Amino acid sequence: MSEVKMDDIISLAKRRGFVYPGSEIYGGQAGMYDYGPLGVELLNNLKAAWWKAHVYERDDFYGLDSAIFKDPRVWDASGHTSGFSDPLAECKKCNTRIRVDKELEKIGVTADEKMSEAELERLFDENRDKLKCPKCSAADFGPVRMFNLLVKTNMGDFTGEMAEPVYLPGEACQGIYLNFKNVVDTTPAKIPFGIAQIGKAFRNEISPRNFLFRTRELEQADTQYFVKPHENKDEYERIKQRRMDWYTQVLGVRPEKLRLKQHENLVFYAADAWDIEYDFPTYGFDEIEGIHDRTDYDLTQHAKFSGTDLSYVDPMTQEKYIPWILETSVGMGRMLLTVLSDAYHEEEINGDKRVVLKLKPELAPVKVAVSPLLKNKPELVAKAREVYTMLKKEFGAVMWDDNGNIGKRYRRQDEIGTPYCIVIDFDTLEGDTAGTVTVRNRDTTQQERVKIEELVGRLRAS
């Protein structure tokens, strides 16, 4: 069997209605993807599994859904408006891009990162003759340009002359920091505790690429766990382990395809930072989730910029402090791509290739497909309809499939990861086996006869 390529998975995703290129009929929009009928089911199942693990199965966690639009000062506090807008200029000869502020500093000219584009441009122009391209030594640069990852909007502006733009979130987790005090004040939450949120983020990625891996609009599932200062280490280790276990046990991802990798260069405030990486086809190991030991940076920044005291008072000891934060942050698109990549298998069956998505049943977009063995036998069709209606009421994501012959239906369901196919045949209608149907297992391709009244219980148990 040849090596699986990401192209195979992208092709399947499009062909079967998991993921479509964004705005496709207009030629496509870079960095945007739409989830189709099966994709949205898978995505919702992933979110539900994540929410279950971080909210329902925990009594020290609280859910949240914060507004997308936030006070622009939020992004000043987080560092996104300054720290992530780098002034760059390009060498006209070899196209190497230089950081203008860093090159200026090398020749002793101080360039503050808070300077405007115009100021930097002026400084750059004044010193142009002293600057050389570090690669080809030419001294011919294009104009200075600021690259800022934040997406601006004109929210609340009707004149087009707004002094300060309102930004779309560059990361979803800021909403958690903004509501830390609210959650403490309105719930029984006592440190240590966590807040979980799944939210949208938007980034002006210079070069979105690699399918769902780097997009301009993304959804992030974040947890922020608030602990007492300096009581971060043990909990951080537990979180790392728990998150790894979640991928293998809940999502069913192969352990050998996952690894934890420590950041080599930490941002100045971070105590520690690790990524969970998955070994994607074609791309190789790349980050799906970041786990960060962030100290008190985030709440301190927001306290400073907002003027609101965000410290916590321990109800037992009356100790007052800014809690430290342990963060997990995973892109839902990356999670979905991980699950698709890991579930995708090409197998040989009776000399033919079969493509099968070995998704955990609870993640599968279609739980069960129901077929009459033959579609030109009204008595089979009627009985199958009955079973279909019953199961659909129970599970929702149930598919009716009477197209082509039975083998073809099995293959079609294999390809979208449907764990069980139920077939109503002549034995369902008469003889000792009356009232039973065959249930065919996606992974083993084996089937067994099950009584109709036991179907729901049987499918629930699996």
Add this chain to the structure above:
RNA sequence: GCGGGUGUCGUAUAGCGGUUAUUAUCCCAGUUUUCCAAACUGGUGAUUGGAGUUCGACUCUCCGCACCCGCACCA
């Protein structure tokens, strides 16, 4: 954003300055079919968009757009 490459039905592909634009598969409808992509019939469906050259452009030129590779970016 820069440099290079690519762009034909949903998918995978063939071909040509003048074609009814090929084939397979998928999909839809029907016939058939007593369990792993059988067969038959019919059907929908494509030259990435826009200009230009030309009597005529899917084919040549230019400008967009998207995707791929490299650089850069990646809280």
